[in-house]
Amino acid sequence: MQAGGYFGRALVVDVEDRAARSAPLALDDAVLRAYLGGVGLGTWLLHRLAPAGVDPLAPEAPLAFVFSPLVGTPLTTSAKFAVVAKSPLTGLLTDALASSRFAIAGKLTGNDAIVVRGRAAVLSVLLVDGDGPRLEAAPELGGLSAAQAEAAVRERFGRGWQTAAIGPAGERHVRYATISHDGRHAGRGGLGAVLGAKNVKAVLVRSATRVSIADPHAVLAAAKDLRARSFGPATAKYRELGTLANLLAFNAVSTLPTRNFTAATFDGAHRLAAEELHELRGVARNSCASCSIGCEHIYSRKGGGTQRMEYENVFALGPLCGVSDPDDVFAASARCDELGLDTISAGGTIAWAMECAERGLIDAPWLRFGDGAALLRALDLIGAQEGLGALLAQGSRRAAEVVGQGSIAFAPQVKGMELPGYEPRTLHAMALGLAVNARGADHNRSGSYEADLSGEHDRLNGGAAHAAATVGTEDRAAVMDSMILCKFLRGVFDDPFTEWAALLSKVTGWDVDAAELHATAQRIVLAKRVFNQREGATAADDTLPPRFLETPLELGSGRVAALTADRLRSMIDAYYAARGWDAEGRPGRDDLAGLRLDRVELHDVAGAG
Amino acid sequence: MVGLVDAAAGIVLAGGRSSRMGRAKAALEWHGSTLLQRTTALLARTVGGPVLVVAAPGQELPDLPPGAEVVADPVEGQGPMRGLATGLAALDGRGTVAFVCSTDLPFLHPALIRRVLREFADPGADVVMPVARGHRQPLAAGYRTALVPLIEKLLGEGDLRPGMLFRHCRVLQLDDDELLADRDVARHDPELDSLVNVNEPADYAAALARPEPEIVVERFGALASRGQRGPRTVRASSLGAAAAAVGITLDRHVVAAVNGDQITRDDQLPLVAGDTVAFLSSDAGG
Numbered sequence: 001m002q003a004g005g006y007f008g009r010a011l012v013v014d015v016e017d018r019a020a021r022s023a024p025l026a027l028d029d030a031v032l033r034a035y036l037g038g039v040g041l042g043t044w045l046l047h048r049l050a051p052a053g054v055d056p057l058a059p060e061a062p063l064a065f066v067f068s069p070l071v072g073t074p075l076t077t078s079a080k081f082a083v084v085a086k087s088p089l090t091g092l093l094t095d096a097l098a099s100s101r102f103a104i105a106g107k108l109t110g111n112d113a114i115v116v117r118g119r120a121a122v123l124s125v126l127l128v129d130g131d132g133p134r135l136e137a138a139p140e141l142g143g144l145s146a147a148q149a150e151a152a153v154r155e156r157f158g159r160g161w162q163t164a165a166i167g168p169a170g171e172r173h174v175r176y177a178t179i180s181h182d183g184r185h186a187g188r189g190g191l192g193a194v195l196g197a198k199n200v201k202a203v204l205v206r207s208a209t210r211v212s213i214a215d216p217h218a219v220l221a222a223a224k225d226l227r228a229r230s231f232g233p234a235t236a237k238y239r240e241l242g243t244l245a246n247l248l249a250f251n252a253v254s255t256l257p258t259r260n261f262t263a264a265t266f267d268g269a270h271r272l273a274a275e276e277l278h279e280l281r282g283v284a285r286n287s288c289a290s291c292s293i294g295c296e297h298i299y300s301r302k303g304g305g306t307q308r309m310e311y312e313n314v315f316a317l318g319p320l321c322g323v324s325d326p327d328d329v330f331a332a333s334a335r336c337d338e339l340g341l342d343t344i345s346a347g348g349t350i351a352w353a354m355e356c357a358e359r360g361l362i363d364a365p366w367l368r369f370g371d372g373a374a375l376l377r378a379l380d381l382i383g384a385q386e387g388l389g390a391l392l393a394q395g396s397r398r399a400a401e402v403v404g405q406g407s408i409a410f411a412p413q414v415k416g417m418e419l420p421g422y423e424p425r426t427l428h429a430m431a432l433g434l435a436v437n438a439r440g441a442d443h444n445r446s447g448s449y450e451a452d453l454s455g456e457h458d459r460l461n462g463g464a465a466h467a468a469a470t471v472g473t474e475d476r477a478a479v480m481d482s483m484i485l486c487k488f489l490r491g492v493f494d495d496p497f498t499e500w501a502a503l504l505s506k507v508t509g510w511d512v513d514a515a516e517l518h519a520t521a522q523r524i525v526l527a528k529r530v531f532n533q534r535e536g537a538t539a540a541d542d543t544l545p546p547r548f549l550e551t552p553l554e555l556g557s558g559r560v561a562a563l564t565a566d567r568l569r570s571m572i573d574a575y576y577a578a579r580g581w582d583a584e585g586r587p588g589r590d591d592l593a594g595l596r597l598d599r600v601e602l603h604d605v606a607g608a609g
Numbered sequence: 610m611v612g613l614v615d616a617a618a619g620i621v622l623a624g625g626r627s628s629r630m631g632r633a634k635a636a637l638e639w640h641g642s643t644l645l646q647r648t649t650a651l652l653a654r655t656v657g658g659p660v661l662v663v664a665a666p667g668q669e670l671p672d673l674p675p676g677a678e679v680v681a682d683p684v685e686g687q688g689p690m691r692g693l694a695t696g697l698a699a700l701d702g703r704g705t706v707a708f709v710c711s712t713d714l715p716f717l718h719p720a721l722i723r724r725v726l727r728e729f730a731d732p733g734a735d736v737v738m739p740v741a742r743g744h745r746q747p748l749a750a751g752y753r754t755a756l757v758p759l760i761e762k763l764l765g766e767g768d769l770r771p772g773m774l775f776r777h778c779r780v781l782q783l784d785d786d787e788l789l790a791d792r793d794v795a796r797h798d799p800e801l802d803s804l805v806n807v808n809e810p811a812d813y814a815a816a817l818a819r820p821e822p823e824i825v826v827e828r829f830g831a832l833a834s835r836g837q838r839g840p841r842t843v844r845a846s847s848l849g850a851a852a853a854a855v856g857i858t859l860d861r862h863v864v865a866a867v868n869g870d871q872i873t874r875d876d877q878l879p880l881v882a883g884d885t886v887a888f889l890s891s892d893a894g895g
Contacts, residue, residue, distance in 0.1 A: 233862045236831040237890040245830035249889040252829060253866045265869075275833050454891055455864050455873040461657070491862070557870035558723065558793075559657075560615060 004214030005069030005507040006032050010045060010113035012062075013133045015198055017121045020135040025049075027112055033510060033520075034596050037068030037112065039095040039445075040482030040524040042084025043531060045113060046093060047597045052534055056088040056190070057173060057197035059119040065164065065203065067107035068484040069507050072211050074223035076230050077486035079103045079290035083164075087189035088197075089175040089345065089395050090416040090440045092532040094189025097444075097481060098164070099288040102181040105162040108207035120199035123171070125153055127161065130208025141201045143168050145338040146180040149202050157204060165202035166192040167340025172385045173197055174393040176345035176418075180337075183308065184288065187342045189417065189439065214509030222503055226492070230292045234491025238295035239285075243311040244274035246421070247319075253453070254555045255423040258319040259369050260351035261412050264423040264553050264561075268324020272314050277326060293488055302327040307334050312443075315421030316347025320412075321354060321375050328372025335376060339383035345395055348418030350378045352396040352411050353388070361405050364388055409546040415440035415537070424544060425553050425561040427452040428462030429469045432571040436470070436542045436585075438528035444487065447473045460561050467574035475521035482524060519594075525579070526587055527595050539585040542572055617726045618704035619652030620696035621645065622689055622748065623712050624665030624682055629808045634713045636671045637813060640821060640846035642877050643671040644807075645712045647846075650674040651879045654871060655719040656726070658704040663692040674877065688769045689748060694760040697752060704754060705729075711748040715816050716802035718881050720793035725751045728781050735778035739788055741804045747771045749804055797883035821846045822882040826855050829889040832863065840885075849876025851886050864891045 002008045010025040025048070027041070035041040042064045049062040063085040070078035081103040087094035106114060109128050116126060125138045138156075141149045146165040153163050163181060170177035170192030177192030178185040195203070213219050237245050250256040251269040258266040270276060277299050283306055287294035298306045307330045317323065317332040336343045350367075354374075357367040367374050367388075381389025391399050396411040396418055412419045417440025424431030433446030443449065451469030452459035479500055480487055493499045497514035504512045532541075544563070552562035576585050623645055627634045635645035642650075645662070653660045653674055661678045664670055666685050673679065680699040682691055693709060700707060706729045708722050721739070728737040729751060737751035756778060763773055789795045807813045821844040828837050837855075845851035848867070852859050859865070859874045866872050866887045867880070880886065 233860075236862070240831045240834050245890065249829040249887065252827065252869055252887040252889070253872065254869050275829070275838050450891075453864060453872055453889075455871070455875070459872060460870075555868075555870055557868040558614070559870050560612060 002212070003029055003032060003069070003508040003510060004212055005073070007110050007112050007211065008032070009111060010064075010115055011109070011111040011128065011133065012049065012115045012117065013126065013128070015116065015118040015120045015124065015126060015135050015200060018124070018135060018137060020126060020133040022133045025115075031596055032112070034523060035527070036479070036482035036504075036520060038066055038080070038082040038097070038482040038484040039084065040478065040520070040527070041113060042066040042082050042095055043093060043524060043527045044597070045115060046084055046086065047527065047531055049115060049117070050086055054086060056086040056091070056194055059198065060117060061086055061194060061197075062115050062117050063191065063194045063198070064113050064115045065106055066113040067103060067111075068482065069504065070483050070485065071103050071107045073213060073219050073507060074290070075219065075485070075503065076223065076227045076290060076292045077288070077489050078484065079288055080484040080486065081106060082481065082484065083179055083186040083191045085191055085194045086535065087417075088173070088193045089190040092415060092438065092440070092535055092537055093528050094191065094439055095481070096186035096188045096191055097484065098179070098181050098184045098186040099291075099486070100182050100184060101289045102162040102164050102205060104289065105207045106205040107211065108209055109205050110209045114203070114205070116195070116198060116200065116203065118198060123199050123201050125202045125204060126200050127157065127204045127206070129206035138201055142171060146340050147183060147337070150182070153202055153204055161204040161206050163202050163204050166195050167338060169339040169341050169383045170196035171201070172383070172393070174341065174382060174385065175395050175398070176342040176349075178340045178342050180340060183337070185342070188344070188442065190342075192340050213507055215506045218506040222506055226489075227292045229492040230489060232492060235293050235488060238293050238488045241274040241278055242295050242297035242309075244277070244297065244309055244314055246311040247314060248273040248275060250421070253426070254553065254561070255426045256319055257315065257412075257419065257421055257423050259322045260320065260355045260410060261419070261423065261547060262355070264426055265556070266319035266324070269319065271324050272318045272326055272329060277309070291486065293486070295488055299330065301330050301334070309333060312421055313343035316344045317375065320347045320351045320421070322369030323372050323375055324370070325372050328375065332372070332375050332379060335379045339379065341379065341383065344420050345418040346379060346382065348412045349392045349396045349399065350375060352400065352407070353378065353392055355410060356403060356407055361403055361407055362388070411545060413441060414544060415541050417441045422449045423553070424548050425563045426555070427459050428563060428567070428571070429457070429459070429466035431462065431544060431548065431563050431568060432466055432575060433470045433473065435544050435568060436572060436575055437474070438525070438532055445474065445477050445481070446470060447477060447487070460559065462563065462567050462571050464574045467571050467578055470575055471578045474525055475518065478521040478524040479517055482520075522579075523594060526591055527597065529585070530587065530592065530595065530597070533586070542585060544568060613706065613729050614655070614723050614726050615657035616704060617656045617751075618658035618700050618707040619656045619660040620707050620709045621649050621652060621660075621662045621712060622692040622696065622709065623662050623670060624668055624692055625711065630810060630813065634807070639715055639817075641850065642847060642879070644715060645671055646673060646877060647879045648710065648712055648714055648717060649677050650877060651717050651719065651881070652708065652710070652722070653677065654867065654878065655722045656708060658707075659700065661696050661699055663696040674875070687764060690760060690764055690769050690771055690774065693752065694757055694764060697754045697760070698757045700754050706751055706753050708751050709748065711806060713806045713808070714749060714803065715807060716798075716805050717749070718794070718798040718803045720791065720797050721749075721788065721801070721803040724788055724791040724794050725783065728783065729753070731781060733779050734781040736775065736780040738780055738782050739804060740782045740784050741788070741801045742785065745782070746804050793883075797881065820844055821850070822880060822884070824851050824880050825885040826851055827885065827887045828855065828857070829887060831890055832857060832888050845880055847876060847880055848873065848878040848886065851880060852876065852888065855888070857888050862891055863888055865889070
């Protein structure tokens with residue numbers, strides 16, 4: 001009997017020329033229970049379907065839209081989906097979440113995942129519903145933003161479809177292009193370029209069936225309880241000001257990356273602060289489908305229009321580039337939305353280029369920190385892959401390899417992915433998390449800043465406690481991103497694994513407990529690492545750029561924040577040990593056996609254990 | 610230079626007899642805490658190395674801040690020199706210099722501690738000692754751990770006076786002008802109250818009667834809603850008191866940063882004049 005919340009199959013679609021053919025891939029109970037859904041199941045699918053060493057932009061590279069057992073239940077924040085592929089930015093696994101109705105409609109096509117491979121002859125859209133997939137040529141969508149494309153396909157195919165689309169940056173294979181649905185991006189790692197390389201502008205899904213739930217009454221009761229808790233103090237920050245509330249707080253604790261990480265406080269922070277903008281420009285709040293938090297805060301733009309602003313896009317396009325005028329930052333965010341660009345990678349790459357220009361390493365005298373017009377010009381060039389933009393469209397690591405002259409030392413990236421808005425020198429657990437995470441520099445899969453900012457340990461004195469915190473946040477993220485529940489809910493759970501296990505049991509009918517979920521989390525983290533090792537990643541990739549290891553920061557208190565190579569090394573050693581890996585970050589053979597990955601070449605990735 | 614403070618240890622000599630006070634100074638109440646707790650925690654928030662409390666044999670101590678280590682003097686009645694030797698020896702390679710003080714300095718300010726410790730940039734300095742208003746302050750001074758053999762030798766010879774130690778090593782003295790030449794000391798401790806100790810009940814009563822230090826409080830995020838934005842000045846001796854003064858409860862959803870540095874929700878954390886406390890949501894990120 002099929003477990004509740006699942007259909008027990010993924011739809012694997014090959015787009016070829018002007019048609020799509022598909023084959024179902026059976027997902028047995030053991031695989032679903034081992035990987036849950038979302039990011040976890042997506043990782044398993046990539047292991048199964050991505051040829052080793054595949055070019056992420058090649059036709060045979062798979063791109064998976066993965067749903068989860070909770071999608072379609074009344075549980076708050078559960079309407080989310082993962083997009084998983086080999087990243088053109090990092091060459092490793094990348095997984096990103098987006099949310100809302102695409103998740104519900106996509107799952108109710110009758111599939112736990114939809115995997116896209118191949119390459120269409122012309123720009124097309126892929127439609128999936130109960131009748132299977134079909135490819136429709138859509139050259140008229142070329143050059144449109146994702147939002148425009150969504151509107152156009154709604155007009156063409158009717159309102160019953162939900163759409164995930166790419167912008168011009170995806171069409172042009174910018175390595176950090178996004179896929180978005182209803183204005184929310186599966187943002188990190190260049191998933192938009194992967195879809196663009198398939199000549200697919202958008203994937204449309206339409207509900208065709210229902211999914212059974214093991215114990216609907218218990219799920220409904222749990223949903224009511226969770227909804228009530230979601231209005232409590234743990235989510236107040238998100239409801240009242242949104243993630244942008246981080247900006248001024250991070251500035252106060254010297255962890256707001258500024259001018260390409262040359263400082264951790266920003267003089268213009270107050271102009272970009274949620275507290276300020278909320279009063280002056282706040283116009284609305286919005287939420288994803290099935291969400292009771294409503295974290296999205298919408299602000300008015302100068303000259304008309306509105307813009308949703310989050311901490312990460314304001315940090316990356318504001319302080320990181322030295323820009324303090326909110327209208328410049330709003331405009332840059334809007335431009336990223338239109339082009340379909342990951343704001344973090346775009347801001348990080350441009351900030352690196354600004355420093356290169358100021359040092360005379362690249363010939364772009366117009367590109368200066370603090371210049372909002374230059375920021376917009378750079379974004380347009382990236383979106384068009386023109387001039388300097390063609391270089392910056394590759395991300396900061398590849399661009400630094402071209403520019404040379406030591407510029408890789410201050411390229412703000414790990415494994416090729418640009419850093420989010422957390423200064424690693426003043427957040428040592430986060431520094432470790434950024435260094436070791438499978439996706440590259442990342443705050444959503446490794447949120448160990450939480451421990452740094454909790455006072456549980458000295459955030460400037462990284463050690464074993466920081467490694468333990470990093471393992472803990474990675475494990476929690478692995479479960480939340482696979483079940484899937486929004487991380488903004490995380491504070492409402494007093495005993496997370498126990499409570500999540502109870503939710504999962506009610507939906508699926510499995511008798512899941514906290515211990516099993518802990519093992520599941522570790523399995524998912526390991527599966528990601530093993531995928532990366534298969535693709536050539538080694539322990540040498542688990543590091544931070546030299547800037548963070550060689551240049552200390554001085555805090556307002558007079559204390560020096562220094563993250564040396566030795567300190568990072570010792571934290572990485574502790575992290576590997578806590579994970580049960582060897583000194584080279586390789587798992588033992590026994591660990592690999594639990595992955596249910598038939599195609600893993602164990603002798604290639606296993607350590608001595 | 611700042612690295613000296615980050616690497617330094619702190620030692621509180623808690624074992625005095627308190628004979629003039631008539632009761633144990635360590636346990637004297639201090640704005641919701643005790644004198645010993647405050648002094649120890651003050652050292653802990655200032656230096657980067659370990660913080661030790663040296664107690665007399667069998668001495669009962671009040672609660673101490675997390676992380677503070679207690680070391681018992683092996684011998685009773687040998688005065689501060691014995692405590693000094695015990696404390697420095699207990700560091701056992703975990704630091705080369707330490708700020709050493711007595712329990713009874715309720716107005717001790719981090720700026721003065723940092724001022725003292727920075728003088729160890731002079732590699733020849735064995736002791737850095739404030740001399741306030743002409744009085745040497747050996748129990749609010751910096752010492753190198755390398756002095757342990759010398760102190761033990763002097764103790765072995767029956768010489769229990771700190772003055773004898775100073776004859777045999779290089780002491781760098783800092784007078785009022787030199788202490789106040791430090792911008793932070795001049796600004797936050799212009800009267801050098803850091804060096805005021807309380808020996809008798811009247812001293813204690815007078816110290817308690819002083820206004821608590823002025824603290825600037827800032828609130829961020831959800832804590833700044835409903836017209837609560839912007840800095841506000843309150844008087845508070847501890848983080849808990851500062852939170853209470855602005856109506857904040859230090860529960861699991863709230864943390865504080867003192868001067869943009871330590872993140873904590875320790876309501877006993879001592880505050881001093883010039884501190885800025887930022888209260889923020891612990892649910893940061895996203």
